[in-house]
Amino acid sequence: MCLAIPGKIVAKKGKSVTVDYGSEKRQANIIDGKYKVGDFVIVQGKIVVDKVPVAQVKKWHGFLKETSKK
Amino acid sequence: MKRGEPKSVECKCAGGKVCRCVPGGLSVEAYFLKYAFPCAFITLQRGAINQKTYDRLEKAAVRGDSLTRKELEKVFAAADRRMDILVRERGYKKWSFELVQDYYWKWHDRFIKDGEGSYRFAPKVLKELCRVLSGTVVRVRKEAAVIRFKGGKTRPVMTALTGPLKKGDKVIVHYGYAVEKII
Numbered sequence: 001m002c003l004a005i006p007g008k009i010v011a012k013k014g015k016s017v018t019v020d021y022g023s024e025k026r027q028a029n030i031i032d033g034k035y036k037v038g039d040f041v042i043v044q045g046k047i048v049v050d051k052v053p054v055a056q057v058k059k060w061h062g063f064l065k066e067t068s069k070k
Numbered sequence: 071m072k073r074g075e076p077k078s079v080e081c082k083c084a085g086g087k088v089c090r091c092v093p094g095g096l097s098v099e100a101y102f103l104k105y106a107f108p109c110a111f112i113t114l115q116r117g118a119i120n121q122k123t124y125d126r127l128e129k130a131a132v133r134g135d136s137l138t139r140k141e142l143e144k145v146f147a148a149a150d151r152r153m154d155i156l157v158r159e160r161g162y163k164k165w166s167f168e169l170v171q172d173y174y175w176k177w178h179d180r181f182i183k184d185g186e187g188s189y190r191f192a193p194k195v196l197k198e199l200c201r202v203l204s205g206t207v208v209r210v211r212k213e214a215a216v217i218r219f220k221g222g223k224t225r226p227v228m229t230a231l232t233g234p235l236k237k238g239d240k241v242i243v244h245y246g247y248a249v250e251k252i253i
Contacts, residue, residue, distance in 0.1 A: 004115035010165070032216040032226040042199065044111065044246030047214050047227035049199065056193040064115055065198065067188040 006040040006060055015070040060062055099136040099231060100206055104231050105174045107131035109200065110247035132230050139165060148188065149173070152181050152208050154201045162240045174244070183196045207239040217243050 007019035007026065015030045019041060028043040033051070035041060040052040052060065096104070107127055114124045127145065130137055143150040153173050156162045162169035179201050182189050189197060205217035208224065215235045218224045227242065229235050232248045241248040 004111045021252075024092040026167075029214075031211045031225050034087055042195070042246070044108070045214070045230065047226045047228060047246065049226060049246040050195055052193070052195045056195055059193040060196065063193060064186070066191045067116060 004042075005064065007040055009035060009037050009041060011041045014028050014038050017041075017048065019048075071222055071241075077191075084168075096134050097136040098170055099139060100134045101141060101167065102142060102170045103127065103131045104134070104135060104249050105170070105202070105242075105244060106142070106149050107126070107231065108247040108249065109149075110145070112247075113145060120207055121196045132248075151175070152186065175242075178202050200247075203243050204240060205243055207248075210235060210237060213239075215248060217241060217248065219243075226240060 001054045001055065005021065007021045009017045010025070010036070011018040015068060017028055017030060018066050019026050019028055026043060027046075028041075028048050029046055030048050033048070035048060036053065040057050041048045042052060091168050110119065110127050111121060111122055114121065119149050120125075122143070127137075129135075153162075154164070154171060155170055156173060156177060157164050162172065181187075182192075182197050182200055189200075192200070205218050205219040205225075207215045207216045209216035211226075213229055214226055215229050216224050217225050225246075227241075227243055227246050227248045232241060232251055235241065235251070240252050241251060242250045
């Protein structure tokens with residue numbers, strides 16, 4: 001129920017959001033913080049944990065790619 | 071657990087063996103898994119473990135079960151490597167309760183700051199989530215809680231590893247999980 005990459009909020013209904021990971025979409029709940037459609041977020045368990053600035057999204061993918069080789 | 075006073079007692083661990091446990095009945099392996107599990111989603115994402123292993127780790131972490139040291143060292147290789155550094159350089163005993171607790175409470179943040187291993191490539195948000203922080207429960211939700219840290223920043227976390235929390239509880243947080251209640 002969790003992905004370690006930032007996903008993009010593509011739909012929001014109340015406190016429930018749909019997060020798009022490219023290959024799949026997941027549902028998550030907002031219990032703290034303000035989020036809007038278009039934000040990149042980290043989801044753990046069933047909750048939105050934090051927002052990731054767009055500038056860091058690419059770095060995040062690079063990090064996982066870099067560290068996966070080892 | 072009172073912070074700064076690690077104490078262990080004898081209890082029954084994997085295979086019925088007598089081993090050192092922390093109050094609350096966790097073995098040192100189970101205690102380590104509670105702290106390490108929140109970063110298993112990175113390991114899963116990298117493809118180092120599969121979903122089946124992840125699910126098994128989650129179940130054990132939630133229940134407080136012991137897994138073998140061999141498996142934990144393999145799955146959480148980076149934590150194991152960093153704890154080995156502490157064994158070599160700081161004189162801790164391998165797989166002692168003191169090492170596991172000090173690693174997460176004291177040294178983990180410094181490894182992040184120093185950019186040890188893969189932290190060198192980690193984006194800022196990830197490094198921040200990665201830090202082991204203590205905070206206070208300010209709101210309780212179903213299977214989750216909102217934690218406020220020193221400085222006022224808040225973060226929502228899952229409470230699967232601690233069990234239900236109540237407002238005012240002090241907890242240690244790692245990624246999106248409350249890991250342990252503290253006094």
